[in-house]
Amino acid sequence: MKSVLPERKTLHPLDIERRELAPAAARAVRALAAEISDTLTRLSEPAECSRTLTDPALIDLVDQRVGELPGDVRAAVRPPEGSAGAAILGTLPVSDATLGATPDNWRDAARQAGGPGHRESLNLDIAVLLLARCVGEPFGWAGQQAGRLVNNILPTPGHELEQSGASSTTLLSPHTEDAFHPDRANLLMLACLRNPDAVGTTVSSVLRVDLDATDRALLGTPTVPILPDVSYGDAHLGYAAPPLPTLWNDAGNGTDTTHPTLRYDPAYTPLDNACPAFRGAYARLGAELERVCVTVVLAPGELLLVDNDVAVHGRVPFTARYDGTDRWLKRVNIRVPDRKRRRAEADENGYGQHTVAPFGRAPFGRAPFGRAPFGRAPFGARTGRAVAERETTPDGRGRREHS
Numbered sequence: 250m251k252s253v254l255p256e257r258k259t260l261h262p263l264d265i266e267r268r269e270l271a272p273a274a275a276r277a278v279r280a281l282a283a284e285i286s287d288t289l290t291r292l293s294e295p296a297e298c299s300r301t302l303t304d305p306a307l308i309d310l311v312d313q314r315v316g317e318l319p320g321d322v323r324a325a326v327r328p329p330e331g332s333a334g335a336a337i338l339g340t341l342p343v344s345d346a347t348l349g350a351t352p353d354n355w356r357d358a359a360r361q362a363g364g365p366g367h368r369e370s371l372n373l374d375i376a377v378l379l380l381a382r383c384v385g386e387p388f389g390w391a392g393q394q395a396g397r398l399v400n401n402i403l404p405t406p407g408h409e410l411e412q413s414g415a416s417s418t419t420l421l422s423p424h425t426e427d428a429f430h431p432d433r434a435n436l437l438m439l440a441c442l443r444n445p446d447a448v449g450t451t452v453s454s455v456l457r458v459d460l461d462a463t464d465r466a467l468l469g470t471p472t473v474p475i476l477p478d479v480s481y482g483d484a485h486l487g488y489a490a491p492p493l494p495t496l497w498n499d500a501g502n503g504t505d506t507t508h509p510t511l512r513y514d515p516a517y518t519p520l521d522n523a524c525p526a527f528r529g530a531y532a533r534l535g536a537e538l539e540r541v542c543v544t545v546v547l548a549p550g551e552l553l554l555v556d557n558d559v560a561v562h563g564r565v566p567f568t569a570r571y572d573g574t575d576r577w578l579k580r581v582n583i584r585v586p587d588r589k590r591r592r593a594e595a596d597e598n599g600y601g602q603h604t605v606a607p608f609g610r611a612p613f614g615r616a617p618f619g620r621a622p623f624g625r626a627p628f629g630a631r632t633g634r635a636v637a638e639r640e641t642t643p644d645g646r647g648r649r650e651h652s
């Protein structure tokens with residue numbers, strides 16, 4: 250499908266929500282993260298802790314101390330509220346000089362964090378975990394970056410053309426994060442550490458698309474499945490692939506556009522099995538998502554919050570440097586307490602993929618960030634600890650790298 254996304258490069262467009270953290274508040278986040286990091290390295294084996302960030306001591310420290318953050322920090326990390334389905338949050342102080350070289354694969358990034366010359370990476374991991382914990386439950390995937398709660402997104406040699414966060418020279422097509430799975434994140438947090446070539450992250454919100462009632466009704470009808478991306482290998486072949494709706498709302502009809510939810514990953518949706526009418530509606534949805542696309546160029550220290558229930562995201566192509574100065578993002582999946590999803594999702598098998606979810610419900614005991622009165626779907630099987638090392642390939646990077 251031809252895309253106009255590569256041509257779009259808008260610096261911090263006005264039609265996306267932006268929230269500023271006061272410098273003192275931003276410094277408070279970094280200071281608390283550094284303090285937890287210091288405590289942790291005295292209590293635990295730093296290399297093992299940084300590998301997955303699921304050490305119980307770290308989880309406990311985050312939960313015990315996140316309430317110490319200034320109230321305006323916790324308020325700033327609320328779900329996006331505008332029609333863009335995303336918000337830019339600025340700006341955490343990031344020291345490029347102490348960050349060390351950008352690793353060229355996620356495994357090295359995890360292994361090095363917290364080690365000599367890479368303490369800044371671990372401290373930023375903890376900072377984004379604290380921010381994510383302000384809004385909900387950060388979680389990882391057992392089959393993704395070894396279950397690490399904070400993923401490193403960086404270009405990797407040999408993966409330039411993949412539909413994955415390790416790619417570079419290809420357009421990363423707009424998609425719902427982990428669209429194939431009922432436990433997919435409600436919110437996605439992307440924190441920029443380094444972006445020297447001003448590479449754009451794209452966001453398209455279904456709240457801004459213009460579709461008629463006929464198309465909405467077609468897209469709301471379970472018609473085709475969404476399969477796990479290729480980085481999951483053939484594991485999905487042993488599972489039933491039920492048809493899913495693409496776009497729906499709480500009223501369950503094609504006319505209510507008040508609270509739409511989008512579940513969209515065209516690269517892994519077998520449209521050939523759908524009728525022409527559905528394919529036409531799906532194509533018009535894709536064209537609308539391109540029309541309303543916003544490209545955000547994150548600067549170091551800025552974060553992008555994406556509502557994964559209403560917005561799809563992607564990345565424009567770029568040429569990787571592979572010299573230690575490459576673009577480097579941290580990514581966190583977040584479950585928002587009591588955000589409702591279709592009840593039918595509780596019956597999905599998730600193609601055998603499981604989350605790593607060591608955090609409990611939000612620690613503040615406040616009203617949850619709900620969005621729409623959908624039937625609550627249980628989150629299914631969850632592991633409390635990252636127990637499975639990834640399958641490995643000859644290049645040692647593992648075979649399940651996706652974003």
Ligand SMILES: [Fe+2]
Binds near residue numbers: 424426562652
């Ligand atoms: Fe993604």
